[in-house]
Amino acid sequence: MPSVFSHAIAAVALGGVAVGGPSRVRIWMLGALCAVAPDLDVVSFLFGIRYGDMLGHRGLSHSIFFAVVLATVVTIFARHTWPESPGAAKLWPFFFVATASHGLLDSMTNGGLGVAFFAPFSNNRYFLPWRPILVSPIAIHVFLGYYRGIRVMWSELGWIWLPGALVFLVGLALRRRRS
Numbered sequence: 566m567p568s569v570f571s572h573a574i575a576a577v578a579l580g581g582v583a584v585g586g587p588s589r590v591r592i593w594m595l596g597a598l599c600a601v602a603p604d605l606d607v608v609s610f611l612f613g614i615r616y617g618d619m620l621g622h623r624g625l626s627h628s629i630f631f632a633v634v635l636a637t638v639v640t641i642f643a644r645h646t647w648p649e650s651p652g653a654a655k656l657w658p659f660f661f662v663a664t665a666s667h668g669l670l671d672s673m674t675n676g677g678l679g680v681a682f683f684a685p686f687s688n689n690r691y692f693l694p695w696r697p698i699l700v701s702p703i704a705i706h707v708f709l710g711y712y713r714g715i716r717v718m719w720s721e722l723g724w725i726w727l728p729g730a731l732v733f734l735v736g737l738a739l740r741r742r743r744s
């Protein structure tokens with residue numbers, strides 16, 4: 566995986582383009598949580614589930630199916646909690662893309678197993694043909710502790726944070742223009 570920070574940033578960047586309105590920052594944060602959620606599957610290691618299993622790391626929780634389910638639940642929650650938020654037709658695609666972006670970014674990393682995009686229907690693991698992102702160690706203390714952490718950070722800055730910031734700024738500029 567790219568680190569959790571990078572997944573969250575990718576989601577907020579998308580949010581800057583897709584979601585405006587008075588509750589936008591809360592919606593972006595929720596999108597960031599959606600983008601991080603798939604990696605909660607690392608608890609599967611504690612239960613002795615193997616990486617390559619459907620319920621293993623980068624399995625079901627990284628699938629398109631999971632993104633559909635999570636986006637639906639989170640959209641219902643957001644509409645219910647913040648009635649002033651944009652309609653479901655805007656929120657659902659954002660939460661879906663935020664969640665699905667996780668698997669997509671993982672499939673662009675240079676290590677680990679691929680992503681089970683089509684779980685639970687198939688456990689085939691996929692990478693994109695283009696994999697520029699250095700894979701990040703899973704545990705955060707490892708991530709912060711080693712020289713490798715710096716190299717991972719640098720790779721993510723270039724491939725995720727910088728493009729993310731650009732996308733976010735373009736979104737802001739477009740919205741300014743419209744209003």
Ligand SMILES: [Zn+2]
Nearest residue numbers: 566603604671
């Ligand atoms: Zn992941």
